[in-house]
Amino acid sequence: MNNRNYDVVIIGAGVVGCSIARELSRYELSVLVVDKESDVCEGTSKANSAIIHAGFDAEPGSLKALLNVRGNQMMDQVAEDLDVPFKRIGAMVLGFSEEDIPVLEGLMERGVRNGVPDIRLLTREEALELEPGLADGVYAAIHVPSSGIVCPFELTLAYAENAYHNGAEFSLSTEVTGISTESDQYKFRIETTNGVFRAKCVVNCAGVYTDKIHNMVCEPSFSIVARKGEYMLMDKSAGKTVTHTIFQIPTRMGKGVLVTPTVHGNLLVGPTAYDIEDKENIGTTSDGIGTVRAKSALSIKDIPYNKVITSFSGLRSTGNTGDFIIQEDDKVGGFIDVAGIESPGLSSAPAIGPYVGDIVCRILEPSENPYFDPTRLGIPRVAEMPVSERRRLVGQRPDYGQIVCRCEEISEGEILDAIRRPLGATTLDGVKRRVRAGMGRCQGGFCQPKVMDMLAHELGISYAEVKKNG
């Protein structure tokens, strides 16, 4: 693949990069996605709240507002086309005193202006009817039915797989080290740790590194800080603690600590929000976890913190403009930044694809790909099937009946699928994100040796070469 020419090179294989790749695969364009990590979904896309926000708190008229609401509306179709778990469970924003009522009303009004449907103000009693576990200090709330939860790994993978299926190429473990322009049809020369690529257009969705990538070839015009968010994930037995995504009134630093079920039935609480220097530092801290505990307890009483199965943190890619930065550079034509994609980035990802697609189409004027297939079928989620269907499937493919991960009830067949698929898993975390083996309450204590064995066998490598990630 070295020294090849592409119409578009996309830098960054997070949910935004993969959504754009899938959108561009609708056209007769040669598209390459590069990422410095060995798998897609290794950055911010893998560690976030997994919420499809309704879009009520973004500044009206901003890109965040436009793309969030649009992305939210698109999610049902995206979930159906790409076989991604998505549930529109609704959200509540809590107020804790009478003074919070005008703030909640302000959020409602913003929501209306942004086009968010059916928001209503609830008294404490009305809120308790919807969510009996609310803490004693909750005074009132707004209910936002269009908010949803999604599997962010599967959404990213689904976009990537569908893009691949429609002709996009991926070069992983490929870090961009320099970009220059030349007077050529393929004007961008992109140097990477995996050789040189040339492209007519570059789409920069490198997350916390978008400023660094931008500055390789453009005049500095924005900066990105990494804003860390720490979370705790609880066992499925705690998953019914709440049935909506529970927010507190947002602050300047973000949407605050939320309490939500995940689409797989766990309970997630977090995140914190504080800016850090080292963009590789995704460690958790005892202060951060303490903050999450203290703040979540204001929303919901009796959160079973003894059921925590893991803690993690992710880095928001926070730009200095306050809004998403999605535009072609003023001076360097064909270089498109997709930067500052902090929350609601995941929610907006379905809409960012077509938005960037329009920019690329304006530049390159491609014709449509007549073979584009918008659908992608995920790996069967065997344990979730009705007994009769599961029985039939296991009859056809017996390895779907051999359980490897006992906690999540994941079979050998599903793990093999995860490894053997195009853009398949090459690491333990890759398997975990694709089929949830090791995602449960024992956190891989039992299945890790078996999954290592399967990876080693399938990839023809030794145990020592089987990595957790990277």
Next chain:
Amino acid sequence: MDRHVDLAIIGAGPAGLAAAVSARKAGIDNIVIYERDEKLGGILNQCIHNGFGLHTFKEELTGPEYAGRFINKVRELGIRCETSSMVVSISPEREITIVSKRYGMRVVKAEAIVLAMGCRERPRGALNIPGMRPQGIYTAGAAQKLVNCEGYVPGKEVVILGSGDIGLIMARRMTLEGAHVKLVAELMPYSGGLKRNIVQCLDDFGIPLKLSHTVVDIKGKRQLEGVTIAEVGPGGKVIPGTEEFYECDTLLLSCGLIPENELSLTAGVGINRVTNGPFVDDRLETDVPGIFACGNVLHVHDLVDYVSEEADRAGRHAAEFILRHGKKANPENIVNVIPCDGVRYTVPVTIDTGNIEEDIHIRFRVGSVIRKVTIRLMCGDRELASKRRTIVVPSEMEDVILRKSVLEDVDGDIRVVLEGGEA
């Protein structure tokens, strides 16, 4: 319904195997053991060190040898074993749903069930250890499986957090495999493992054990680079200024075992929040009729010999249940066993005094180290049994026998009390 069995045993570790053998000897023909692994024996298969069987066989065996004794009995008795078969749910009516590669998906109705699924290790996430999440962090049991079953030693410079028995055993095992075990840190002021393992696995190899110490940070993005260990004071608070960085590529965790009862919950079995195992009566029957429990799924044991002994009883009582067609006890004869100050729990939690056929073991653990203590089993002012101990520790299971003769005229709840004692 695909099939009907008299007794279904879930798990073919030491508990399941012993329960099957005793149920067969008690007259049950139609027994099936379901095992999710490919082999019988459970976790014993990866415990290749010796020290098993001193009570049961009066000799020192390795884990696989100990399991082998029971596997041979199961085979001799012609008990059906279905391996690579995972039970995914049990209904309160004792309908069991099983998936396997060989037989696909089936539903089997059982007259009685013995739960013998064992336990799992507490993972890093449940310990809330801050820091990065790199490669190189394993539970001690996962590392044991890699080293002993797969022939792969996961690292060279090792720190172990938690002094549970598997962690201690792995300190020695990793050392024998050429790794350098720098220390074992234990959060509590006492060890979580058996005294003999401290001596044989740490002292004999010069591996330091730091009590009241824990990991407060983990460094390394892809590969573990080191951990910061600090001392903790009373109340579990880290003492500032005691932090020390240890370079290492491997962190093993041996921080407690949790009975694995998610399956029991599908049947509606009541779970004791202290043990994380089912509430059982003196016949080891749970609060769902016909469902029995034994071994580490019931409460975590310190020695496998006690697991086998308990499972032997569970198997017999399950057999009785089947032969008597589930005859119920008279509720008037049920007395509670109540753990008092310093006693964390008891197994069993109730005794049917109207139907005492044998001596009853009251098993429990204490919450802290206590010296020179007398354990008394009291009914009102009357002492039913007592036992003097020079020391009781949380890492060891206590066992007091209530004689059949004493039990016959017990008419009230039985309290387990610790008397005297020095901290």
